[in-house]
Amino acid sequence: MIVHKFGGTSLGTAERIAAVAEIIAASRGDSPAVVVSALSGTTDRLIAAARAAALGDVAACQEARSWLGEKHHAVAETLLASHPECGELHALIEEHLDRLGRFIDSIAVLGELTARGHDAVASFGEKLSVAIVAATLRCRGVAAQALSATNLIVTNDQFGSAVPQMEATRQRIQEQVRPLVESGIVPIITGYVGATVDGITTTLGRSGSDFSAAIVAACLDCDELRIWTDVDGILTADPNVVPTARVLRELSYKEATRLARFGAEVLHPRTIGPIIERGIPLCILNSFNPEDEGTRIVEAPSTGRALWPAIVSATGLQLLRVQSNNGPWRLRSATAALARLDDAGIPVQMFSQSFSEQGINLVVSEQDAAHSARLLTQDSANSSPPSHSVYALDTIEQVAMVSVIGLPGDRVHGIASQAFAVLGKQGVRVVAVAQEAAEDSVTFCIPANDVGETVRFLHRELGLGNGKGSETKDAS
Numbered sequence: 001m002i003v004h005k006f007g008g009t010s011l012g013t014a015e016r017i018a019a020v021a022e023i024i025a026a027s028r029g030d031s032p033a034v035v036v037s038a039l040s041g042t043t044d045r046l047i048a049a050a051r052a053a054a055l056g057d058v059a060a061c062q063e064a065r066s067w068l069g070e071k072h073h074a075v076a077e078t079l080l081a082s083h084p085e086c087g088e089l090h091a092l093i094e095e096h097l098d099r100l101g102r103f104i105d106s107i108a109v110l111g112e113l114t115a116r117g118h119d120a121v122a123s124f125g126e127k128l129s130v131a132i133v134a135a136t137l138r139c140r141g142v143a144a145q146a147l148s149a150t151n152l153i154v155t156n157d158q159f160g161s162a163v164p165q166m167e168a169t170r171q172r173i174q175e176q177v178r179p180l181v182e183s184g185i186v187p188i189i190t191g192y193v194g195a196t197v198d199g200i201t202t203t204l205g206r207s208g209s210d211f212s213a214a215i216v217a218a219c220l221d222c223d224e225l226r227i228w229t230d231v232d233g234i235l236t237a238d239p240n241v242v243p244t245a246r247v248l249r250e251l252s253y254k255e256a257t258r259l260a261r262f263g264a265e266v267l268h269p270r271t272i273g274p275i276i277e278r279g280i281p282l283c284i285l286n287s288f289n290p291e292d293e294g295t296r297i298v299e300a301p302s303t304g305r306a307l308w309p310a311i312v313s314a315t316g317l318q319l320l321r322v323q324s325n326n327g328p329w330r331l332r333s334a335t336a337a338l339a340r341l342d343d344a345g346i347p348v349q350m351f352s353q354s355f356s357e358q359g360i361n362l363v364v365s366e367q368d369a370a371h372s373a374r375l376l377t378q379d380s381a382n383s384s385p386p387s388h389s390v391y392a393l394d395t396i397e398q399v400a401m402v403s404v405i406g407l408p409g410d411r412v413h414g415i416a417s418q419a420f421a422v423l424g425k426q427g428v429r430v431v432a433v434a435q436e437a438a439e440d441s442v443t444f445c446i447p448a449n450d451v452g453e454t455v456r457f458l459h460r461e462l463g464l465g466n467g468k469g470s471e472t473k474d475a476s
């Protein structure tokens with residue numbers, strides 16, 4: 001049994017969905033089960049619509065509704081054309097959009113977007129995509145059934161990053177999914193979502209369909225998990241930034257998790273957890289280039305494999321320089337600032353404090369920056385001690401984080417000092433630095449505009465290129 005997962009990048013257009021259907025059809029002999037994300041761009045639109053509703057921006061909600069309707073109806077029309085199921089699919093899309101509209105209306109009436117409301121709205125993309133993929137397969141002669149993971153993946157009520165309850169989930173997947181696979185029907189399951197034991201919809205976190213697929217794979221005891229995306233696997237850098245990046249053909253579970261945790265978008269950091277216990281191999285494959293062997297991730301990779309350090313970059317970030325407004329800076333000032341953001345559910349991507357500095361550097365996503373600044377500068381006389389709880393923000397700057405990560409078995413030691421030397425040679429402004437205690441990785445915070453050039457320069461100077469094409473080409 002093979003579990004396949006297709007991300008939004010593989011489901012961008014009718015043509016791409018037809019290619020996905022071909023991959024699934026070709027895998028019929030493997031007893032496949034499939035997990036899919038929303039069509040590309042859909043979840044962003046849904047979340048924007050929910051936020052707009054809370055602010056009473058009716059025009060933005062209507063605009064999102066039209067975008068979603070046009071995109072999904074157009075794809076359905078192209079894929080099913082004159083097939084008898086086409087009308088049913090259009091009706092199902094309308095039904096989902098009407099329900100979505102009712103959720104959005106109630107958020108507008110309340111004037112508030114709760115975490116629960118956010119997840120209810122964000123989950124609609126996958127409801128639409130499973131219906132389209134399953135119908136596409138059926139009209140090509142492959143028996144397929146759309147399934148909602150709200151009936152399969154049982155989670156706690158931590159909306160936005162829910163934690164699955166594996167025993168209950170396993171039982172449901174064994175009862176509801178296995179019989180379909182065994183009778184030759186391909187289940188097409190919604191990624192990203194789950195539900196509490198009371199049936200309240202939750203989500204597993206942005207880009208969480210990889211994690212959903214790993215949960216399904218583990219609960220089915222499948223032979224292999226295949227995550228299909230738009231690049232040839234996990235590379236030494238994002239190939240959209242560095243055209244000469246090399247594919248890391250074999251990685252251990254630990255190495256892949258490490259790269260994902262540093263922000264390599266291609267794999268969600270929670271993916272490996274469910275499969276590691278059962279030793280299920282994971283392949284990252286390219287749906288645009290299905291012949292390529294991709295990256296294979298296993299417990300114990302072969303000893304003679306080729307391995308290089310990787311460079312992971314993250315963009316869309318803001319740096320906040322936080323100082324004490326009244327009185328000396330103490331360790332407690334730093335912990336209280338971090339606690340304020342954590343209590344509001346704002347992830348801090350990186351923070352640093354030097355020996356001499358009277359403050360800390362915090363990196364948060366652009367979307368969270370204004371809210372973080374408000375939380376940090378507002379008066380909070382109730383907190384203890386009050387004299388150290390009021391902060392001044394020195395600078396707010398758009399930044400990118402660039403991490404250079406040595407992988408065990410390769411040039412781990414010295415990788416940080418090599419990276420420092422390269423950045424010195426390039427002359428880029430390094431705004432903040434963070435490093436693990438071991439000398440096997442380093443993260444630089446640099447001005448956002450310099451990220452493409454810096455990653456390409458580091459990649460070339462560290463000798464990571466595949467020798468094909470030019471590393472200096474501006475691909476950003």
Ligand code: ADP
Nearest residue numbers: 007008009229233234235237238240264265266
């Ligand atoms: P999907 O929609 O399939 O889940 P994602 O956008 O989440 O796809 O992940 C694929 C993207 O990850 C690629 O298009 C690439 O730009 C990015 N990426 C970032 N770092 C890496 C890396 N080291 N190797 C491969 N891809 C990477």
Ligand code: ASP
Nearest residue numbers: 037043192206207208209
């Ligand atoms: N559709 C969800 C998102 O955009 C989940 C995913 O793509 O994996 O975050």
Ligand code: MG
Nearest residue numbers: 007207265266
């Ligand atoms: Mg993804």
